Amino acid sequence: MNPSAIFPNRHTRARQAALRQIAQIGPFIEGRLAPFRRPGCTQPGWHLTFKAQGRTRTLYGPMELVAEVKPWTLNYRQRKGLLRQVTRHSRALIHGHRANQRAANRSQALMNS
Secondary structure, three states: OOOOOOOOOHHHHHHHHHHHHHHHOOOOOOOEEEEEOOOOOOOOEEEEEEEEOOEEEEEEEOHHHHHHHHHHHHHHHHHHHHHHHHHHHHHHHHHHHHHHHHHHHHHHHHHHO
16 A cells, blocks of 8 residues: 555545536636726726736727627636635645555554554
8 A cells, every 4th residue: 555645535536526627617817897987988898807916907898809708707717716626625635645644554554463
């Protein structure tokens, strides 16, 4: 038995499931689309807001691209949540590694005696 091996448990299964979901997400872009009122126009304009170098930046979104870009921002938020899940389960695997190592050593000691 390899004492440094990571044994499959709920964290490895959950992490693998989240990684599979990340692979299925389409194009994404960081930021949010926010409508704003343009003077003299009946339709709102759209800004994509995002952080760059610690500052909030704004990019004008042409009306023709809003329908295409909006799902990209939703995909980014979904991807971000899944990345947090992967991180949480990876941390749990690291945390449980020492306990698994001790259990493997005990098992090996019992087999040798």
